Amino acid sequence: MTEPTVTLFSSDLLSKWGFNDGDTPESWLHWCETQGVDHNAFSFPWAALVRKHLVPAIEQDVTVLEILTMHNPIRAQTVDGIDVTQLWRGGGGGAPTLTPELVEVPMAEVLRLALEETGLSEARRHRGPSPR
Secondary structure, X not given: OOOXXXXXXXXXXXXXXXXXXXXXXXXXXXXXXXXXXXXXXXXXXXXXXXXXXXXXXXXXXXXXXXXXXXOOOEEEEEEOOEEOHHHHHOOOOOOOOOOOOEEEXXXXXXXHHHHHHHXXXXXXXXXXXXXX
């Protein structure tokens, strides 16, 4: 059996509503529940996942921008040197095709990035009181 993954779609870089509109994926919440991981102890690491796994896989030259918002928190600013910020709300004409279409990131890697961003150790990832 293969490990569950989070799917990152390249086209989500071009939309205000991409990457689950910035919301935590249900598949992640379910995985954390089955693993005994307290997902409330840290934020879902959208930006880190995109920077470390999606952007390096994209064949086009993409620059990204992190945005403090309740929507998609990381979006493409340029693709092959062309500003694409007008596409975030669906305007400005046709969107470029980004390849590959998607990348899959194993849940264990998502957890590692979430813990790294929060500064929590692997030993404290599970529910319950911290050891003294």
